[in-house]
Amino acid sequence: MTFSSSYLLSITTFIYLGAAALYLIHWVFRVEKVGLLATFVTLAGLICQTAGIGMRWVESYQLGYGHAPLSNLYESLVFFAWVTVLVYLIIEYKTKKRVIGAFATPFATLAMAYASFSPDVQDTIQPLIPALQSNWLIAHVITCFLGYASFAVACGMGIMYLVRGSGEGKGLLSSLPSHKVLDELMHQTIIFGFLWLSVGIITGAVWANQAWGTYWSWDPKETWSLITWFVYATALHARFVRGWQGKRIALLSIIGFISVIFTYFGVNFLLSGLHSYGSS
């Protein structure tokens, strides 16, 4: 393949892989400079990926289809990775806690690797079928994936919470942020994700209402997004109930992300419905 968007996006996969490795080294060996390098590599990956997505957009116009690169499984995976990295970098910028990178960038790497190398995922640019020709679709996809990406990062934090004991010792795990900090960050990230998931569900409903005349038809994908929404609503309220704080919220954050993954892939591959990303 010549120089094309797919080429840039494949390169991005390796850059993110490198970044994830650097964050891991930074965490394990506690070298500040490696952490800084990891941030720069991640940023470079983000720029490369942004260029790739932009090129893909242009290519779709050259093919005469002319649509935003958000319309099939491949494009949505790439966008997921892009937002995950973006959300992570914002959190890193705000909190200056680079260890989180070791738990967040792998999600982006995995998504990109799956998009680029799995035989299930076609990276050709396809035209839009009539139901997908809507600006609400773009709003729907962007907001849903902002939610999904935040949940990926929150899941990373949940894992950090669980693997880190509450001890203050000198081990590898105790160099992770304290439970108190993780709990607060996780809560903030989940609320942020929950906000976008809610907007995503709503824009999806507006779109469905315009295309099919019903804003809610209980199709499996819709229902799974609602299940995901219930799980995170539980996580948000758990902190107000004695016996539910801390560990259980971390668990809910992980369960919630599993539900996201199921909403995203499981429904396409295992169940049937209106949303045809997987099968097309």
Added chain:
Amino acid sequence: MKNTKNSSGSNPVWQFFTSVRLAIFLLIILAITSIIGTIIPQGESMQFYLDKYGPDMFKVIKALKLDDTYHSWWYLTLLGLFSVNLIVCTLNRLPFTIKLFKRDYINVTADYLRRVTFRREWRISGDRPELKEKILEIFEKVAGSYRHKKLENGDDVFMVESGKWSYWGLYGLHISILIIFAGAVFGSVTGFKGRLMLLEGETSDHAVASSDPSKKIPLGFSIRCDRFFVDFYDTGAPKEFRSDLTVIDNGKEVMKKSILVNDPLTYKGVTFYQSSYQSIPEVSVQVSDTSGASRTLVIPAFQRVSWPEAGITMGLMKFLPNVHGVPAVSLWIGDSTGRADSIWLFKGGPKEISAGGKTYKLNMIDASERYMTGLQVKKDPGVWIVWLGCTALILGFAIVFWVGHRRTWLYLGQDGKDMVVLLGGQTNKNRLKFEQDFEAVAQAIDEVTGEGR
């Protein structure tokens, strides 16, 4: 709400519904039970479930209405409990929130400020009004504009406060969910969902209920499909479906619109959506009898067309658009005595047939396909309530997420010979960010008091 008690506090049913623990329980149960309807196909015939799941599971499915999980009595009961939980929780919390909202947070004591979440204290010997002035100046510069209160003992409290109204954001958020439910219920009670198939040129004044195809829903006006178009990409994937519709009300054409998949037509609260199409063949046949009389009959699929004077009726049974380059049809022929026969007719190949003792000559003039557009027809007066609720949900969320009630106090007082400077901070949201801002104020005061680190 944890520490609130009000007049209804003694009622155990009320108490039960105030609990967030119940909300957690219901959310988890809803999450788990919602999975069922994504695994078992919904809305199929009873026979389907019997064949697929066997007699035992079938009994369970029937009893629990798992063929329509989300409208089953038990699922609706869960949603009902959830709504009651939400209403009671909201009402229960109201007096407490009003109290929080009305309270004037400038009424603090030095002791109180020594116990708030974020706090710093400086002791400087002597009474130094010029330093006080400087501290206040830097406080205003870093923290923002303040309110002032002089205490009875002569000490001063200054407070910077923001986002007090944000307590109501959570109400907006929780109530919005009830508004959405209300809109959905209202819409399903007062509206309808139907379907309509219209041949090009055909007019209808009713739709057919989606839930029960034998039920007609009068529209109160008529709708006509003038044309239908379908367009494909080179790949064969569909690119566009379009129906040109005309609304006829009281005998007058009142509205014309071409609808696309994401662009419906709405008239008098009834919306027509492009949802599917079919192509219907139609054939024109010239029929001549022995007397020399001749007539052209246009026969669409599924219909019978007669020439009564000549005693012949024809129907279109099969249509092949291309048989060795010409269209071919299979025709059903009935005579006046009711006997029937069928023949194949090719374009450009006239045929003679005999029916009811007479001989006719048939000649296919044209064979074409006409489109029939498939429309979804919906009336949902509750949809606006739902959108209102959704807007409130997003706004409420934005407030819950971004706006917190932040208070920063500066206490300037005298304790014997020492001057006491207390800095206190409290927030109910985003503590990390608040801590940074608080530290900035503390550091600025550090510098003024000469304790710069």
